[in-house]
Amino acid sequence: MGAKQILVINSKGGVGKSTLTSNLASYFSFKGRTALCDFDRQMSGVRWLERRDPSRRKIDSITGWEYRSGDDYDWMIMDTPAGITRKDMMSLIARSDVIIIPVLPSPIDIHAAADFIRDLVVYGRIRTTQKPLAIVANRVKTNTAVYDLLKSFLASLRLPFVTSLRDSQNYIHASIHGIGIFEMDPLMVNRDIEQWQPLLRWINEAAEKGRMPLANHGRPRPRAVVHSRAGKPILRAVR
16 A cells, blocks of 8 residues: 655744654654655755664654655655645655644744744645645743744644644753654653553544544635734734
């Protein structure tokens, strides 16, 4: 059947795509033959694998657009560059089985995500093909006004918002050593692992079904307008 291909994508840089892909590759290396496909010119995924101890579970590195088939693998995790072109975006969507969009809780990132998700839905034909797509809030500090803003925005999109991953030094530690948090001391990363569970369940269910209907079907409203009233941010999603 070939590999299940997981695409981590957002045209905005610095949202944690490489962190997501490396940790997903770490997790799925325990589930079968896994490759990390690095389409990012910065090659963060490749460098992460270069730091990986050979005694760890094997994760193959595939650079750029060099692979043609996933027949040799069970799982392929695809890391994408910032500023991805529409043509490349559509090509990667076509070959992917599951799409994950990381978003940071900041007004700038919310605006950028709104524009990107609009393009993804329209040009990637996400709605018509019912590609499994989920949104992950990354580097989150809960109980803050900007996090509440992000949650409101994501709810307005009518797309699955599966989990929030906290801003944790554990991810930095894992990256330095070429591992994922699933390979660290469970007592140290217990809280982080718990936050990953909804995403992992969603991926496994989507991969098993082949397609997963999007939550709350309906036309998305993916252009965010942020105003301020009495020093408090207010988000309004408009068509």
